[in-house]
Amino acid sequence: MGSEKTEVIVLGGGFAGLSCAVALAEKGRKVLVLDKKPRLGGRAYSFSENGLDIDNGQHLFMGCYVATRRFLKTIGTEAKLDIYHDVVVDYAEAGGRRDRLACPSWLPAPLHLAAGLLGLKGVSLREKSALVAFDLALKAMKKGPIPEAIEKMTVRQWLSSLGISPNFQTRFFDPAAIGILNDKPEVASAAGFIQALRTMFFTGRESSRFALAKTGLSELYTDAARDYVEARGGRVISNAKAASLIEEGGRVRGIVTDMDSRFESGHVVSTLPPWDLKKLGLPAALRGPWETLTPAPIVGATIKLDRPVMTERFLGMLHTETHWVFNKTLIQNIKEDGQTLATVISGAHQHVGLSPEKILRIALKDLASCLPGFSAAKVLASKVVKEPFATLSPTPGAEAKRPEPGTGMPGFSFAGDWTRTGFPATIESACLSGRITAGLL
Ligand SMILES: Cc1cc2nc3c(=O)[nH]c(=O)nc-3n(C[C@H](O)[C@H](O)[C@H](O)COP(=O)(O)OP(=O)(O)OC[C@H]3O[C@@H](n4cnc5c(N)ncnc54)[C@H](O)[C@@H]3O)c2cc1C
Structure with a gap:
């Protein structure tokens, strides 16, 4: 059993954990980030498979994501986010019928x-x-x-x-x-x-602008955040799963991993989602109604086609099981003859239990019904990703159960997208929670 001592431990290396660690490093604090997975990025990451570069789910950013933009700027990757000047959303429905929400740029x-x-x-x-x-x-x-x-x-x-x-x-x-x-x-x-x-x-106006990453999600923030923290004397360790908190005299003094490594610290910030956090042996002072918060799933498919079938960056799909389709080729400026699309079904309680083949069939059926040229296109490669624990299910009453970021008990703070930041559980809520908590330490 190893033992180490550090100033602040941040549990979780997603947007919340990394933005918290970066904000602490910015203030000159020595920080140690621990994540149970072999890669950073939590619920917003990318990977390559079947010759495709895949995000675990298409993530849409907004102009009002102030804390997120500040985090990206600090780590030097803000330019990888494309913020679109015009607030325009196109909608497609069966038979190729179209509609458009176009918010004039000259109006406040x-x-x-x-x-x-x-x-x-x-x-x-x-x-x-x-x-x-x-x-x-x-x-x-x-x-x-x-x-x-x-x-x-x-x-x-x-x-x-x-x-x-x-x-x-x-x-x-x-x-x-x-x-x-x-x-x-x-x-x-x-x-x-x-x-x-x-x-x-x-x-x-700026707040209602849409923004999308020009790169895979991991490339947008994980390595740059790690480099920023490590360049300031901090450390980021993957494959390190917190199993319990060390509590002495009414104060949290560190954590023990599932491999029995002991990390002591002046403070622990947890950015673990509620369903992971409650698995840790928690002191009574940290328990509460937040433990009953539940997740909502998202399922999506990345589909590479032999030809282009849409010209827009993204389309809302009406009267279909699939909610949105994103044109990855255009968004990420991919040099290819065909086109790569990413489909999204949110609140996918009924879909998350289906097989990847069935989810792909639903996506293809919906695309064929909404995009007139789709039926002639050939699928060259595809990958379905199911995220059963994508976000907090924001049911009535859930808001009151979200603890404020930075609260907890002596030596311990809650953070993460699910804490009560004034935003739904999104990337902005994650980054804001990290920043607020770092500011309070
Ligand atoms: C498919 C999908 C699509 C989405 N689309 C959007 C979107 O369009 N716009 C938007 O704003 N948001 C979107 N979201 C939500 C967004 O991804 C999350 O709000 C955000 O990534 C949460 O960040 P976080 O750091 O709070 O939590 P997480 O990313 O979950 O980070 C927590 C980290 O803790 C680690 N961990 C868990 N248990 C332990 C343990 N015991 N010990 C150590 N580490 C542990 C996990 O491995 C994880 O890395 C989407 C999410 C998904 C899944």
Whole structure:
């Protein structure tokens, strides 16, 4: 059994752990990052297989991801993120029918969104009149806590209470909610949706811009973050699984790994997701309602075709099991004759148990129904990735169970995307939690 002493231990080498470690290293603190996996990146990583460069799932960033952008800037990789000037979303549905949300760049937020919504072809003028109620409701909750009555509602209940028609919900609100919250509008809480919308649309135009990585996810941040920490005297160790905390005199003083290595420290920051953290032998002071938080899955397929079938960067797919398709060839500027696509099914409770072959068949069927040229294309390679523990399922009531980042007990802090940062459990929540916690130490 080995034993080491360090200033701060950060458990987990995903966005939260690495952003926390980088922020601590920036302040001159000696930090040790431990991750149980052989690679860094947690739930946002990339790998190569079948001749394909694959992200474990397509990740969409937003202009309002301020902590994420700051983290990438610090480690020198911000230029690997493409932030698109125009706020445009194209939608495809069976038979090749198209619609487009185009938010004019000359209008300030949130008027640009209003103009974009008014321009949707598949929603009648009468249906669009409900936007007045939507706008008023959102403005009333521009800042501060969300009223208790709304906290208890799902996205579906809240939108319906504002008189937004099922058609309008299906064509704009559902794809947005499922993309942001990773669960169905019937399940996801209105509070999380409102939090995200008000940040995206009430904090300036820049906030509502979409951004995508020009490289694989791992290349975007993992090595650069490790180099940054190690160049400042810190260490990053993979294949090191924390099994329990060392607690003495009401204070956490380090961790013991499953290989019986002992790491002592002045402070432990955990960025472990709740379902991993609760497996550690935790002192009573750290236990709480957060232990009942549950995950929502995402499944996706990366598909290499012999020819191009779409020109957009990404498309929302309507009335299909697949929610989104991303054009990796365009996004990552891949030099190839054909085209590589990445499909996404969020809140995939019904799909995560299916075989990869079945998930691929669903993706191909949906693409064929929405993209007129797809049926002629030949699949050259593919890879399905299932992430059963993709994000927190943001059901009503879940928000109250999320501990604040940086809280915990003497010698120990909670962090991670699932802590209560004011954002749904996303990359931004992860990076922000890491930064807040580092700031409190
Ligand atoms: C398929 C998919 C698509 C997504 N799409 C988006 C998107 O479009 N936009 C967006 O913003 N977010 C998206 N997300 C969510 C985003 O990936 C997460 O919010 C973020 O990566 C979480 O980072 P984290 O550091 O908090 O947690 P994690 O990345 O889970 O990091 C925790 C780390 O702890 C390690 N660990 C666990 N147990 C132990 C232990 N006992 N000892 C040591 N280490 C341990 C794990 O190996 C892991 O590396 C998506 C997630 C998935 C899976």
